[in-house]
Amino acid sequence: MTEIQAGLTVCTVLVVPYIVQAIKTKAMTGNVARWIAISVSTLCGVLTAMAGGMPTDASAWVTSIFAAVGGVQVAYAAFRSVGVTDKWLDALLALGDIKED
Known part of the structure; x- marks a missing residue:
């Protein structure tokens, strides 16, 4: 594994959990989110290779x-x-929501 590939792997490892959490909805179970994470990280692994x-x-x-x-x-x-993933990302995703009183 080259330095570029190692760097891309580290970036993938740090970014993909946030992407999965960002697209996770109440309609998506934890198991579906896990398989999405595996699929996205597999694709990133192929691109890294x-x-x-x-x-x-x-x-x-x-x-x-x-x-x-x-x-x-x-x-x-x-x-x-x-x-x-639960507290920080959910707080970041809610920054654009303006709650009406």
């Missing part, structure tokens, strides 16, 4: 994809345990 040029061996694909998927799942669990 291709950042240094098209990989020629399967291990480069697997490393990038599993690093992104696993990292996002770990980050989401860590963010959720300290309330980052």
Whole structure:
């Protein structure tokens, strides 16, 4: 894994949980949100693998994809345990809402 790929993986791990939380609605269960996070992080892992040029061996694909998927799942669990995704992101998303009295 090159420095660019490692940097992209770290960015993916930190950003994807926020994206999933931002699109999460009451109509979407936690299980659906988890699969969306896995799908998005898999796509990001594929793009990360291709950042240094098209990989020629399967291990480069697997490393990038599993690093992104696993990292996002770990980050989401860590963010959720300290309330980052629930409290902070929900507060940021509510900044544009003006409540009428």
